Amino acid sequence: MALDRADRTARRAALVALLAECAPDVTGELGDDTPLISSGLVESVTLLNLALWVEEQIDSTIELGTFDLASEWDTPGAILDFVERHRVAPATRPYDPA
Amino acid sequence: MPRRCERRIAYYRRQGVAPGDRVLIHFGNTLEFFVDLLALWRLGACVVPIDARLTAFEVETLARAAAARFSIWREQPDHAFAGGLAALGLRLLQSPLDDADDHVKLPSSWPASALSLDDEALVLFTSGSTGRPKGVVHTHRSLRARWMSLRAKPGLHGFQRTLCLLPTHFGHGLICNALFPWLSGCDLFVIPPFRADVVLRLGAVLDEHGITCMSSVPALWQLALKTAPPPRTRSLERVFCGSAPLSASLWQGVWEWTGARTVLNVYGITEVGSWLAGTTLSDCVPEDGLIGEPWGGIVAVLRSGDTSKPPDRREPCDPGEAGYIWVNTPALMRGYLGRDDLTAQAVSDGWFTTGDIGVFDERGRLYLRGREREEINMGGTKVYPGDIDAVLERFRETLDVCTFGYDDPASGEQVGVALVLRATQAEVLRQLYAWARHHLASHQLPRRWYLLDAIPRTGRGKVDRSQVAQQCARMKPLDLRRLRGPAAAPDAPADRTARPGELGLGS
Numbered sequence: 001m002a003l004d005r006a007d008r009t010a011r012r013a014a015l016v017a018l019l020a021e022c023a024p025d026v027t028g029e030l031g032d033d034t035p036l037i038s039s040g041l042v043e044s045v046t047l048l049n050l051a052l053w054v055e056e057q058i059d060s061t062i063e064l065g066t067f068d069l070a071s072e073w074d075t076p077g078a079i080l081d082f083v084e085r086h087r088v089a090p091a092t093r094p095y096d097p098a
Numbered sequence: 099m100p101r102r103c104e105r106r107i108a109y110y111r112r113q114g115v116a117p118g119d120r121v122l123i124h125f126g127n128t129l130e131f132f133v134d135l136l137a138l139w140r141l142g143a144c145v146v147p148i149d150a151r152l153t154a155f156e157v158e159t160l161a162r163a164a165a166a167r168f169s170i171w172r173e174q175p176d177h178a179f180a181g182g183l184a185a186l187g188l189r190l191l192q193s194p195l196d197d198a199d200d201h202v203k204l205p206s207s208w209p210a211s212a213l214s215l216d217d218e219a220l221v222l223f224t225s226g227s228t229g230r231p232k233g234v235v236h237t238h239r240s241l242r243a244r245w246m247s248l249r250a251k252p253g254l255h256g257f258q259r260t261l262c263l264l265p266t267h268f269g270h271g272l273i274c275n276a277l278f279p280w281l282s283g284c285d286l287f288v289i290p291p292f293r294a295d296v297v298l299r300l301g302a303v304l305d306e307h308g309i310t311c312m313s314s315v316p317a318l319w320q321l322a323l324k325t326a327p328p329p330r331t332r333s334l335e336r337v338f339c340g341s342a343p344l345s346a347s348l349w350q351g352v353w354e355w356t357g358a359r360t361v362l363n364v365y366g367i368t369e370v371g372s373w374l375a376g377t378t379l380s381d382c383v384p385e386d387g388l389i390g391e392p393w394g395g396i397v398a399v400l401r402s403g404d405t406s407k408p409p410d411r412r413e414p415c416d417p418g419e420a421g422y423i424w425v426n427t428p429a430l431m432r433g434y435l436g437r438d439d440l441t442a443q444a445v446s447d448g449w450f451t452t453g454d455i456g457v458f459d460e461r462g463r464l465y466l467r468g469r470e471r472e473e474i475n476m477g478g479t480k481v482y483p484g485d486i487d488a489v490l491e492r493f494r495e496t497l498d499v500c501t502f503g504y505d506d507p508a509s510g511e512q513v514g515v516a517l518v519l520r521a522t523q524a525e526v527l528r529q530l531y532a533w534a535r536h537h538l539a540s541h542q543l544p545r546r547w548y549l550l551d552a553i554p555r556t557g558r559g560k561v562d563r564s565q566v567a568q569q570c571a572r573m574k575p576l577d578l579r580r581l582r583g584p585a586a587a588p589d590a591p592a593d594r595t596a597r598p599g600e601l602g603l604g605s
Contacts, residue, residue: 013579020578024540040293044321045477047294048508051324064324070298 008080011057015076018053022046032077037070047073054079058086104204106137109194113168117142117213120164120221122188124148124157124179125172126266127288130193132280134170139238140211143168144218146233147267151539154178156227161186163231163436164221215239221435222269222368224480225473228537229488233435234269234368243428244371245278247394252362252376256335257284261304261312265291269368270341270478275313297321301329304356313338313364316348317477317509323351332357340364340373341478342510343466346384353379365389365466367452369444371429375464382463389456389464395427397464399456408447415457420467423456424449472563474503474511481513481542483563489537493530495520498553501544502567514575515544516566522549524580531581546575 019026019036023046026036036042042050050073055062073079115121121143123134135145146164148157161169161183169188174180180190219238226232248254257279264271266288280286287307289296296303300322303309310333319339337358339349344363353361361379366372375397377390399415403422415421426449433441444451453471456464473480483501490499498518503511519526534543548570555561 017577017579020582021545024535024543024545037295037298040290040295042294043292044294044297045317045509047297047325048317048321049506052507065327069325070295 004084008084011083012076012080015053015079018049019046019076022049030076032080033075035074036076037074050079054083057083060086062086103133103136103140106133106194107140108204110134110137110141110143110191113191114189115141115143115168117217119143119168120146120166120218121168121170122146122148122157122161122164122166123170123193124175125150125193126272127262127290128172129288130172131266132276132286132288134193139213139219142211142213142217144221146221146223147272148223149265149267149539151541152227153537153539154182155537156539158182158186159227159229160223160231160233161188163223163226163233165436213238215242218432220272222267222272224268224368225482225485227539228485230437231435232437232440235432235435236273236371237432240371240429240431241273241277244273244373245281247427247429248274248278248373249282251393252336254279254282254284256360257282257311259285259287259308259310259333261307261309262286262288263291263296263318264313264315264341264478269372270313270366274364274366274372275338279311294321298325300326302327304329304334305331308333310334311336311338313340315339315341315478316344317342319348319352319355320477320508323348323355328355329357334358335360337361338364338373338376340366340376341480342475343387346386346388349379349384363389365464367425367450369431369450369452370395370425370427371431374425374427374429377463385465387465387467389466391463395425395429398424398426399458399464400424403451403453403470405443405446405451409449409451417458417460420455420457422470423452423454423464423466425452426450474501474513476506476511476513476541477509479541486513486515486538486542486544490515490517490530490534493533495526495530500553500561500563500566502563502570504546504567504571512546513542513544514546514548514567514570516548516550516553516570518550518553527576527581531578546570547578547581548573548575 016030023042026041051062051064072082115138121138123131123145125131126147138145146166148160157179166188169183169190170193172193183190215238217238218235219241220236221233223231223233260279262271262276264275266272266276276286287309297318316339334356335358337352337356339352349361349363362376364373364376366374373393374395375389375392377388382388399421400409401413401415401421409424430450453469454466455468455470456466458464472483474483486501487499490496496517497520499515501513501515504514506512553561554565
């Protein structure tokens with residue numbers, strides 16, 4: 001559990017760094033519940049960068065059209081939850097949109 | 099709409115708008131923007147659409163260059179904007195709310211329009227918002243020439259319910275995507291630009307409004323094709339895509355996703371009223387760089403791009419030979435606002451040199467092969483390295499700076515910057531970032547920052563941006579999280595008119 005928390009903290013820091021680079025309008029402290037998509041903070045190009053980052057984290061390609069991206073990725077917390085749900089485990093677990 | 103427009107004419111006339119006035123409009127992509135535009139044109143004024151993402155510093159720079167008299171806002175501007183514009187002598191107006199001017203008593207008849215075809219209609223700023231702005235001046239005549247040309251080719255069919263999700267402060271979105279169909283009697287649907295949530299439900303938007311035509315940029319389609327469920331009704335007849343290179347595979351993907359009869363790859367330049375050439379999938383096999391046939395006017399590929407003498411049409415490139423793309427069209431701008439020097443560099447004897455390198459094939463189809471002008475194209479949003487250099491070189495600790503584009507898988511290109519600084523302590527870097535944020539709009543703000551000991555230059559002292567980009571690609575950029583912390587010193591200059599080199603933080 002402690003390792004999971006450390007993973008999440010590190011991944012959160014990486015996500016914040018990505019948003020810092022791709023979305024200059026995302027300023028100040030980024031909360032786990034800060035809306036990114038529904039608020040318009042994240043533009044379409046940034047969302048593509050975010051998709052590439054998530055694919056890197058789960059080590060698998062994502063069929064972006066197979067889930068409701070607007071709600072599942074709307075906040076940093078939701079994005080991290082998504083990554084944790086779909087992350088390839090030590091053995092190989094292919095990405096399953098279901 | 100006519101009634102609403104009439105009320106707006108009465109309102110702006112009462113406020114003192116007169117023929118020849120240049121008027122900044124600080125919002126776009128709304129019905130009210132178009133009502134204001136028509137009302138101001140009816141009064142003989144020239145409209146200057148402003149990108150709502152610009153900083154107060156940039157807006158002031160543009161207002162000064164335009165010698166604007168009025169500044170129209172949808173909502174009350176904050177103090178930074180209002181104070182700066184008022185200090186320049188502009189009168190700030192708030193565009194009336196839909197029903198707020200219901201009580202306005204309209205005259206029983208209107209005087210004849212003050213409009214002349216050769217009056218200025220639009221000033222579209224394409225670069226220079228941080229220094230010496232480059233404003234493209236279109237007259238009513240040049241705009242009408244573009245719309246007449248578009249009516250002939252590609253024609254008006256399919257435009258009956260057109261969607262505009264491109265920003266209305268630039269030529270592609272305003273002149274071709276929005277005004278061409280709307281002023282030709284078609285229905286226009288406008289939605290905010292750039293928003294990811296709109297792209298995610300693009301198929302539903304198309305279905306909901308029975309959209310028959312839209313234009314866009316490749317970056318939008320990259321996201322839509324991956325994320326948005328396609329439209330169910332397949333109402334789209336024509337899809338235009340421009341402002342950035344459209345790859346053959348993406349072109350095919352757009353056609354399949356939309357189910358549109360025609361997907362056109364278009365080539366446009368603001369200086370000639372945007373769309374000047376294009377082609378559809380049904381007329382060709384998709385190829386990278388393929389633009390197709392010119393739509394009206396003359397498009398030539400010549401061996402010289404030199405505007406110091408009239409272009410020699412006896413020197414056309416042979417088919418397959420790359421050269422400089424020139425355009426001769428009645429839709430040509432009047433010139434760059436107050437910049438005869440720039441106009442002379444771009445226009446010669448009625449010919450406009452686009453700054454693009456192209457080639458015609460044996461069948462007369464145009465291909466783009468590169469560009470000469472310095473710009474970074476982020477999926478259709480263009481920024482100019484010189485604009486960013488101009489801001490960062492005025493930071494107190496800057497010794498040298500070079501802005502460049504780097505490859506980005508999502509947008510094609512993004513903005514990077516290399517700096518040589520006198521001091522590189524964390525606090526100085528935070529001040530530098532705060533300085534950039536104060537002066538640059540968010541889309542202009544470099545995404546990757548590098549510190550160098552020196553900027554490599556050519557023997558003539560000219561910066562080689564591609565060489566700097568290559569050098570930085572081998573380095574690790576600065577950690578932006580650290581740059582974005584609070585700066586101890588104030589982050590805004592008090593003196594907006596100080597000379598370059600005098601401005602600095604904490605000085």
